[in-house]
Amino acid sequence: MKTFILFLLCIYSSISFSQQFTKQEIAKYESQAKNVTIIRDKWGIPHIYGKTDADAVFGLLYAQCEDDFKRVEMNALENLGRKSEVTGERDLYNDLQMRLIYDSVAAIKEYKTSPLWFKTLLDASADAVNFYLYKHPEIKPGALQRFKPWYQLMRTNGSISATNTGGITATKTGDFYPAKTVTKKPLAMADEPIKENFKNISGSNGLAVAPSKTKNKNAILYINPHVTFYFRSEVHMTSEEGLNVYGAVTWGQFFIFQGFNAHCGWMHTSGDADLADVYEEKIVNKTSYRYNNVLRSLRRKNISISYKKEDKQIKESFATYSTHHGPVMAGDNEKWFSLRENNRSLKGLMQSWLRTKAKSFNDFKATMNMRSNTSDNTVYADDQGNIAYWHGNFIPKRDPKYDWNKPVDGSMTATEWKGIHELEEIVHVYNPPTGWIQNCNSTPFTVSGNASPNKKDYPLYMAPDGENARGINAIKLLSNENNITLDKMIETGYNTHLAAFDILLPSLFEAYEEQKKDFSKNTTLAEAIEILKAWNRNSSTSSVATTLAIEWATRLMLFPPQSDEERADDIVRFTTLTKHIGAAQKLSYLTDVINSLGSNFGNWRVQWGDINRYQRLTADLQQKFDDTKPSYAVGMASSTWGCLPSFSSAKPADSKLRYGVNGNSFVAAVEFGKKVKAKSIVTGGAGMDPSSKHFLDQTPGYINGKFKDVLFYKDDVLKHVERKYHPGE
Numbered sequence: 254m255k256t257f258i259l260f261l262l263c264i265y266s267s268i269s270f271s272q273q274f275t276k277q278e279i280a281k282y283e284s285q286a287k288n289v290t291i292i293r294d295k296w297g298i299p300h301i302y303g304k305t306d307a308d309a310v311f312g313l314l315y316a317q318c319e320d321d322f323k324r325v326e327m328n329a330l331e332n333l334g335r336k337s338e339v340t341g342e343r344d345l346y347n348d349l350q351m352r353l354i355y356d357s358v359a360a361i362k363e364y365k366t367s368p369l370w371f372k373t374l375l376d377a378s379a380d381a382v383n384f385y386l387y388k389h390p391e392i393k394p395g396a397l398q399r400f401k402p403w404y405q406l407m408r409t410n411g412s413i414s415a416t417n418t419g420g421i422t423a424t425k426t427g428d429f430y431p432a433k434t435v436t437k438k439p440l441a442m443a444d445e446p447i448k449e450n451f452k453n454i455s456g457s458n459g460l461a462v463a464p465s466k467t468k469n470k471n472a473i474l475y476i477n478p479h480v481t482f483y484f485r486s487e488v489h490m491t492s493e494e495g496l497n498v499y500g501a502v503t504w505g506q507f508f509i510f511q512g513f514n515a516h517c518g519w520m521h522t523s524g525d526a527d528l529a530d531v532y533e534e535k536i537v538n539k540t541s542y543r544y545n546n547v548l549r550s551l552r553r554k555n556i557s558i559s560y561k562k563e564d565k566q567i568k569e570s571f572a573t574y575s576t577h578h579g580p581v582m583a584g585d586n587e588k589w590f591s592l593r594e595n596n597r598s599l600k601g602l603m604q605s606w607l608r609t610k611a612k613s614f615n616d617f618k619a620t621m622n623m624r625s626n627t628s629d630n631t632v633y634a635d636d637q638g639n640i641a642y643w644h645g646n647f648i649p650k651r652d653p654k655y656d657w658n659k660p661v662d663g664s665m666t667a668t669e670w671k672g673i674h675e676l677e678e679i680v681h682v683y684n685p686p687t688g689w690i691q692n693c694n695s696t697p698f699t700v701s702g703n704a705s706p707n708k709k710d711y712p713l714y715m716a717p718d719g720e721n722a723r724g725i726n727a728i729k730l731l732s733n734e735n736n737i738t739l740d741k742m743i744e745t746g747y748n749t750h751l752a753a754f755d756i757l758l759p760s761l762f763e764a765y766e767e768q769k770k771d772f773s774k775n776t777t778l779a780e781a782i783e784i785l786k787a788w789n790r791n792s793s794t795s796s797v798a799t800t801l802a803i804e805w806a807t808r809l810m811l812f813p814p815q816s817d818e819e820r821a822d823d824i825v826r827f828t829t830l831t832k833h834i835g836a837a838q839k840l841s842y843l844t845d846v847i848n849s850l851g852s853n854f855g856n857w858r859v860q861w862g863d864i865n866r867y868q869r870l871t872a873d874l875q876q877k878f879d880d881t882k883p884s885y886a887v888g889m890a891s892s893t894w895g896c897l898p899s900f901s902s903a904k905p906a907d908s909k910l911r912y913g914v915n916g917n918s919f920v921a922a923v924e925f926g927k928k929v930k931a932k933s934i935v936t937g938g939a940g941m942d943p944s945s946k947h948f949l950d951q952t953p954g955y956i957n958g959k960f961k962d963v964l965f966y967k968d969d970v971l972k973h974v975e976r977k978y979h980p981g982e
Contacts, residue, residue, distance in 0.1 A: 273398060274387050282384035285311050285377065286980040293976040296961060297939040297947035300489040300970050307377040309492040310507040314381035315980035317504060320486060321941040322389075324504035325382065326397055327874060332407040333357065337560035339395035342435055342567075345560050346427035349571060350418060352556045353426070353580040354596055355407050363599040364403035371603060375402035378507045381980065388981050409602035411503040411510030412628040413480045414523050418582065419531040419592050425583040430571045456694035456892055456899070458723060459520035459632030460731065460746065461640040466688040468736040471926040474518040474634035475746050476500070476511050479892055479899040480918050482876070482936045485510065487919050489965070490609075498609040499931070499965055501919035508605045513923045513931065515965075516612045517635035522692045524630045525821065526645030526679075527714040529594035530670075532578045532663030536589045542576050543664050551576065578663055590660055593670070594627075595647055601625035614639045621646060622676045630692055636925040642690045644680035644697040644716050649673055657714040658817065680706050680716050689731040693897070695724030696822075702732055719822025722752040722895030739932060742922045745897075747958035749792040749888060752895035754802050756827040757809070758785060761843065764836035772840065777847055777857065784858075792890040794862025801846060803861075803890060808842040809834060810893075823893070853909045862886030865902050867913045867956060869937045869949060878905050878912040887913060887956050898958065922960065932960035 274282075289312035292300040299316035303309035317325050330336045334351035337344040364375060382400040386392060408415055460475035467473055478485070478501065485501040490509065500512015511520055535543040541550055552575045559566045574581040578591040595601075604623040611617040614635055621631070626646035633641040650671040655661050661668045680697045682690065685704035692700055696718045698708045708716070730745050737745075765772070765782050772778050781801055788798035809830050814820045819829050850857040854864075868884035871877060878884075892899035899916035921933040934954050940947030954960060964970045 274383060278380075278383070279387060282380055282387065283981065285380065286315075286384065289315075289980055291316055291976075291978055291980065292970055292974055294964050294970060295973040295975055296950065297945065297975065298487050298489065298964075300964070300967075301491065302967075303490075303492045303496075305373075306492045306494045306496050307373040309490045309496055310374050311377040311381040311384075312980060313488060313490055313502065313507055314378050314505075315385050316488070317486065317502070318382055318385035318389075320939075321483075321504065321872065322385065322392055323395075323872075323874060324483075324941075326394055326505075328408070328503065328505040329400065329404050330396055332404065334558065335396060337558065338566065339561060341561045342432075345432060345435065345558060345569065346423040346430075348558050348560075349430060349556065350421075350423050350426050350582070351416070352558065353573060353582060354416065354418070354592070354594060357403075357407065360403045360406035360597070363406050367599055371599075371606075372402070374507060374606065375405050378402065378405055384981060405507065406599060406602060407597060408506070409597045409599070409605060410626060410628050411485075411506055411508065411605060412521060412523060413478075413484055413503075415628050416596055417529040417594055417628060419529045419594070421531065421582045421590065421592065429581070429583045429585075429589075430573060432569045432571075434567050434569050456723075457520070457522040458693045458727065458746065458897055458899075459522045459630070459642075459691070460727065460742070461520075461632050461634040461642075461690040462731065462737050462742070463640050463684065463688040464638040466731075466735055466737050467924075468738050468741075469924065469926060470638075471924050472634040472636070472638050472640055473737060473739065473742050474513065474520060474632065474640075474923045474925070475742050476513075476518065476520040476919070476921040476923070477746055477898070478511055478521070478918055478920075479901075479916050481915050482913065482918060483941070485919055486941075487933065487935050487939055489970075491967075496610060497965075499963060500921065506605075508602075509609050510605070511919065511921075512609070513921070513925075513929065514609065514611070515636070515929055516925070517614070517617055517633065518923045518925070519608060519617070520632040521629035522632065522694055523628065524644060524692075524694060524697075524716075525718040526630070526648055526716060527651075527657050528627050528645065528647060528649075529592060529596075530578075530649075530651075530657060531582075531660040532576070532591045532593065532668070533660040534576055534578075534581070534589045534591055534663045539574075542589075544577070545664070545666060549577070551581075576663065591663060595625075596627055598625055601627060601647075613637065614641070618676070624648075624673055624676060630697070632690055632692055634923070634925060636927075636929075638925075639684055640690050641683045642681060642692060642697070642700050643676075644692075644700075644718075646676075646679070647673065648679055648715055651712070651714055653712040653714065658717060674715070680711055682706055687732070691724065691727035691731055693721060693723035693727050693892075695719070695721045699724060699728060702728060717821055719818070719825060721823040721892075722827075723892055723897055723899075725752045725824070726750050726895045726897060739922050739924050739930060743932065743958055743960055746920065746922065747889075747898045749890065749896050749898065751790050751792055751799075751802070751890060753806065753823070753827055754788075754790045754894065756824065757806055757831060758790075758802065760831035761805070761839050762786060764839040767836045768840055775844075778840065778844060781843060781847055781857070792861060792888055792894075792896055794860060794865075794886045794888040796861045796888075797858050799861035799888075799890065800850070800859050800864060801843070803894065804846040804850070805843050806894065808845065809839075861890075862888055864910050865890070865900070865913075866910050867900075867937075867952065869943075869952075871943060872941050876912075876914065878908060878910075880908050880910050884910070884912070885952055885956055889916070889956075892916065917955065920960070921963065923963075929965050931963035931965060933963050934958075934960045
């Protein structure tokens with residue numbers, strides 16, 4: 254009897270859920286699905302073939318839902334400012350920031366007024382997710398029972414750092430708009446100065462070499478984003494309307510963010526070009542603000558947010574303010590700070606799509622000239638041998654006499670934006686005579702060696718970025734290499750030299766020489782110093798020196814930066830640490846490392862691969878780690894130290910080992926000859942289900958830099974078919 258009742262409940266649940274879609278909608282979904290073929294190759298990667306671009310979008314979103322609906326939904330919820338409906342009060346103030354910045358009313362209006370050809374893409378993206386939910390009633394969404402096409406317009410950039418808050422943290426916003434139903438701050442985030450060289454934890458490497466530097470006389474592009482693991486998936490989209498693009502897509506979006514087509518490729522790196530500004534407003538009685546000596550009324554808006562608490566949804570209401578600059582994001586009784594930004598736009602989303610169909614350098618420049626990319630730099634290469642770099646894209650014109658790195662006076666016309674910089678006005682380089690381009694989230698003024706742009710030719714706000722250890726490493730490698738092949742480019746991209754220690758370690762050795770009389774009986778310290786002196790400063794699984802150096806330098810970095818220059822420039826930061834930390838303290842840190850390793854492992858001579866591990870146990874959005882479960886030794890290290898193939902690992906509270914959480918994700922090397930030839934790798938594997946054979950099948954290649962061949966042409970795809978089907982089958 255119980256079995257029968259459960260059976261009836263399952264049927265009722267299925268019928269009830271499917272009833273949210275009308276017969277007409279279902280017929281529409283099924284009709285479009287017939288125009289789409291999905292081929293899963295031997296690695297589980299989806300190759301989408303559609304009659305139209307909209308069909309390809311439909312197939313892509315359906316395939317994404319098959320792989321990981323939770324990530325698709327969670328990204329949509331984050332963009333809508335509704336994440337806390339699922340995750341609880343810890344994301345309440347993040348949601349509030351999103352609601353303050355992203356205007357759903359404007360997104361709906363833009364959807365309604367978008368060109369018909371583009372609206373079909375937006376419709377297809379939502380229809381595919383809804384069709385998936387209809388076909389899979391066993392899937393229980395966290396909050397979104399139906400997806401709407403305008404959702405895509407809430408996040409029009411695929412970057413992990415797509416939302417620019419001007420450096421105002423969610424904690425700062427929560428301090429200004431405290432929740433009434435929350436007794437303590439839901440976020441344990443460190444307070445930071447507002448608008449002071451806010452640096453994102455994620456980064457990327459983009460490398461391009463011209464035919465003059467390659468063996469086959471073709472341009473080669475290296476695509477190497479550093480993001481949280483599994484942030485994007487590897488896909489291939491084609492249509493009979495000229496679409497044929499391969500690369501990485503952010504879950505829930507319908508355009509390939511990092512990738513290539515038959516003619517050109519693009520890699521985005523995050524940077525510090527000033528795209529948003531914080532204004533210090535002169536508030537009067539919390540009702541008005543002063544502008545050009547005239548009082549203007551503050552605009553008010555009530556924002557209601559629901560968040561999950563146990564098994565209930567708690568509603569929190571915020572009375573928010575804005576000026577003509579934008580929403581008030583932070584402040585206190587004396588100062589209020591508003592934000593001017595351009596985080597989302599129809600034009601920005603169209604640019605993200607149109608670049609995937611560019612067929613030439615001029616085509617690509619035309620998409621760049623839309624100037625609506627609001628978070629990234631771009632490294633480019635094509636089949637005509639062109640290579641190029643743009644530092645940012647959407648950059649407002651400003652009066653350079655003001656320090657735009659900090660809040661500016663919002664009470665006068667002088668600090669208003671003066672329009673948008675033309676494409677040729679932003680920092681860029683086309684076909685440099687050096688034959689190479691690199692950007693590793695570093696200054697654009699070393700992007701091509703001695704052929705780089707001149708810093709004096711640009712306002713400071715356009716490129717305040719400093720140098721970093723990866724940039725130094727990339728410059729050295731590309732300057733000295735010739736006859737580069739696809740495999741050689743991958744080898745370069747997997748170079749593990751830690752240039753930070755070329756700066757940091759000599760000061761430690763000097764400290765030891767200065768103090769060694771005081772440590773004459775400490776033979777262990779002397780041995781550790783000798784190990785570090787003999788080290789080639791390349792990280793590897795068998796290296797004890799890597800363990801000692803990184804654990805030691807991590808302690809050095811606890812000293813906070815003392816200047817804007819130090820915050821912006823890692824090389825200045827490392828140099829400052831060597832000068833300002835005394836000899837005794839440096840040696841004390843190394844002694845602490847030795848003692849800590851000995852206590853945890855019984856021997857301080859611990860090889861890097863013994864503690865630096867890659868582990869993937871579940872499909873959870875928040876990864877869990879377990880020292881007793883299988884894991885893999887990794888020789889790579891964090892990009893902070895100069896390792897080009899970044900692998901940022903952290904030690905959970907209950908663990909002795911470090912586990913990777915951020916770094917290399919989708920990585921590809923692409924050669925643009927008469928036919929495109931490419932190789933790629935992803936973190937772990939394309940499968941998002943632990944039971945999938947593709948959950949870990951790319952792990953050895955990922956760790957060792959042994960990439961798989963990309964199946965770009967259909968003839969090659971058909972030789973490696975694992976499954977071929979229409980959405981819904």
